[in-house]
Amino acid sequence: MKITSAEFVISAVRPDQYPIDALPEIALAGRSNVGKSSLINRMINRKNLARTSSQPGKTQQLNYYRINEQVYFIDFPGYGYAKVSKTEREAWGKMIERYLRDRDELKLVLLIIDIRHAPSKDDCLMYEWLKHFEIPTCIVVTKSDKIPKSQWDKQIKLVKTTLQADPRDTIIRYSSETGEGRDQLWGHIMQTIGERGSKTDDSHSNAEDAGTIAE
Template identity: 70%
Template sequence: MKVNQAEFIISAVRPNQYPVDALPELALAGRSNVGKSSLINRMINRKNLARTSSKPGKTQQLNYYRINNDLYFVDLPGYGYAQVSKTEREKWGKFIEEYLLGREFLKLVLLIIDLRHPPSKDDEAMYSWLKHNGVPVCIVTTKADKIPKGKWQKHAKIIKEALGADKSDPFIMFSSELGLGKDELWSVIEQRIGYGREEGEESREIGEASVVEPDSGDQEE
């Protein structure tokens, strides 16, 4: 998808603030500071449309970004931040659960995990919850540029095994710095929302073909 227009629409804190134009929605879920905002900026070729923050837990709303009048990226509150009160975490959790289970325009959740580290217990719980509830998910591992290319496969295997990842779920290695995985992720998104197909045409399944593997070139230190 060629991005010609991207704009921030709203920070929604309750359902009656969600957009009503019925565009497909792609939600980004992950730990605080895992790189969700940087991923959005790389995907739309903008430096700071999605604001990055050095303060984990800053995002406490559903931040909607409209792309080309074709879809929304919806940045969910980061989870796993200890300094947020238990009451606030429970409040966010209920809000996010209602969105993920009840939002009819949600087409796919991008579960964002740092490639450098094994999934946290929160990452594992989120993936298990999404699978249990039948919510379509794509695993995206960020910050691939922070480790040598020759170690990507090892780290990817650790993440897949820890999550108990379903082989039918796309798994994409991503780097906001290098642009690695950008085209592959757009391909997964386009396929999921039916972009470029005639209305009513049956959707194809997203399978293992969507997995992005590193090339066989020399290691990068």
């Protein structure tokens, strides 16, 4: 995917603040500090466009990034950070739920999971919610550079088992450090927004070498 333009557009908290140009939207969900902003920066080949922070819970809005004038990435607030107040967590939850339930432009949610750990209770709840409402989902297992290659299959299996993952959902192994999985993830995104999520046999060829895990 050649990136010709990428820009931060708005931090939204209400539907009346969402962009109105009807471009397809790809949302990124995951626990605090899982690396959503780093993933965005690697996907668009920019170092600091998406706001990264060592302080969990910093993202408190839906951050919109417009890519190539053809798609938005939306960085969600991270969940599961204990130091965020109950009131803030409830407000974030309502904001995200309203967006996911009502936003027609939403075409795909990337559920970001750290390969080093089993999915958390919050990860499982998010996945269950997405499946219940039949929202297209891609599981992105990130930080693959942090563990030996010999452990990849074991950890991917742990993710699948813990989430009770739907075998129809694509799982992509990813690293924001090395760029592993970037091309496969862009391919899946463009296929989803261009072909309404249909899959071809070629999309899963050489899956193990490419970083895409499929049943």
